Amino acid sequence: MKLVSQKIRKIIKLLEKEFPDTKPYISKTDPLDVLIATILSQNTTDKASFRAYENLKKDFRSWREVKNAPVRHIARSIKTCGLGNQKAKAIKKLLNKISDSNKELSLNDIRDLDNEEIYKKLLGFEGVGIKTVSCVLAFGLGRDVFPVDTHVHRIVNRLGLVKTSSPDKTFYEIKDLIPDGKKFLFHRLLIRYGRKICRASRPLCGRCRLYELCEFPYKSQFINLNDSSIPKENNFIILEHV
DSSP: OHHHHHHHHHHHHHHHHHSTTOOOOOOOSOHHHHHHHHHHTTTSOHHHHHHHHHHHHHHOSSHHHHHHSOHHHHHHHTGGGSOHHHHHHHHHHHHHHHHHHOSSSOOGGGGGSOHHHHHHHHTTSTTOOHHHHHHIIIIIHOOOOOOOOHHHHHHHHHTTSOOOSSHHHHHHHHTTTSOTTOHHHHHHHHHHHHHHTSOSSSOOGGGOTTGGGOOOTTGGGGTTOOOTTOOOOOOOOGGGOO
């Protein structure tokens, strides 16, 4: 475990050189906004989910209006992000449950809770998982946590930091190995690294600062990959615009 922690420290330093302008972003809005934006971002691109989020804000004056709206109206607003009916039902159930337990349709009350209390509370909502709660803690409250989505899961397994079969298993195995004060930063760095270099298909291993540290068994196959047609890095992250 100590060796993995040391390797993580080296990786963070190298990625900070690759992306020197990376800083954790903290939303200034209600954590409920971040929670709903995270639900919308599942299984789609950040730009598509952000359009859906903006449509919700434009079509409804408040989350209470969304709660009271028919599912089909919510689904129509968020259709740009895909799985409209499924996400609309999840959002409506979420808002109903929060409304049942809170006088105000808000999650501002969680600001005074510690991380474990917040995980326990939000995981009680149907359709809300570890990654979603971690995003609320990090982007919504500025807590030093390490959200793990499918992309982060892929990258840390390629690097050999863990050998796990799912993002949730990755989260539990790696979260205590990352230095305190660097967890949220490490998440942000890996997201950028995954978009620019360590892509799911055709990773640019020949341009990777982490090549010597990486344990991806196929990295030598991609070392001479021609990336002349690769578009510039996509830095848009929905939770940085909520």
